[in-house]
Amino acid sequence: MNDVAIIGVGLHPFGRFGAKSAIEMAADAIQLALADSGAQWKDIQFGIGGSYEVDNTDAVTRLVGLTGIPFTNVFNACATSASAIEQTADGIRSGKYDIGIAVGTDKHPRGAFTADPAMLGLPAxxxxxxxxxxxxxxxxxxxxxxxxxxxxxxxxxxVAAKNYRNGGLNEKAFRRKPISEDEILGAQMLNYPLTHYMFCAPDEGAAAVIMCRGDIAKRFTSNPVYLRSTAIRTRTYGAYEVHATWAAIDEDVSPTVYASRAAYEQAGIGPEDVNVMQLQDTDAGAEVIHMAENGFCADGDQEKLIAEGATEIGGSMPVNTDGGLIANGEPIGASGIRQVHELVLQLRGQAGDRQVPGKPKVGYAQVYGAPGTAAASILSL
Incomplete structure (x- = not known):
């Protein structure tokens, strides 16, 4: 089986961009990834892309080059980008392709995610x-x-204050103003115990990642990062996740637990080997829960770890160094590749003011998408 190397990443800023379309943002992200990789569009043999708002992400080829490549559109809610990454990597590992691109983009209106439940066969x-x-x-x-x-x-x-601080160090984040813990606690209560500033916001943005066979990576770049594993899992009975028939809550049956275990097994490492991590923080509580579900601590240990600063950029287990969803917002299709973009910068030592000290060698990304689809990816030098 072929090793898969990440040779280029590109990130369009997250936020709000007026009349600029999601496809235009995706094209910009692709151009940034190409420039970062040393490859040209004519070198790309296939593409996988996804979006919530755009049915045909393949339309981006109209803007970057009609070279006739096969392009597959995917959707897995917040796990869309992770699915694109997995499919791209699998196409390379199988030997069918040498080099490909995964891209995600979205352009959401203001407000909460309240899509039509009828499309999922659910009552109004x-x-x-x-x-x-x-x-x-x-x-x-x-x-x-x-x-x-x-x-x-x-x-x-x-958790929220940490992510806003980190977002302030990220020139491509949506929310770049630090917000104090007191202000977060005193903000409008939306749904107890979560206040306004504890949630991410739907917004706009795009991201792209170029991957190739590990043995040819040095043709394009002198500092490849390797994708060691990506695992995707869905719900099992006993997990009450976002929208599905009722079942009792049990943390141990979360799809995130199974995705993380599979990713660790595929990569041949454990959570103790991870130096920097990106965890889905749709709200501040999600980051807390996902710390345990991904094996980085036991349930309940988060209180002490966070108080001690373990999840800060300079801590023993830095989480969401780019501000996560809380600072970046979430254009659904781009979110997972945004995580990988940050991990690649961290492993290369190119994250600037938010660089994790001590030369991190292993990065971990996790996303969770409705209706209970979780994905975990592991990167290393």
């Missing part, structure tokens, strides 16, 4: 009572978690 009341990827669901989930594991609301504010 499911969205109306707040159980479709809106603030109510996330509030219910973390409310139970902090009660069961003795975690304070102040810890949620610390």
């Amino acid at each position: 009341w499911y969205a109306e009572n707040g159980q479709f990827v809106t603030t109510q669901f996330f509030g219910m989930k973390i409310s139970r978690y902090i009660r069961d594991h003795n975690i304070s609301v102040e810890t949620l504010a610390k």
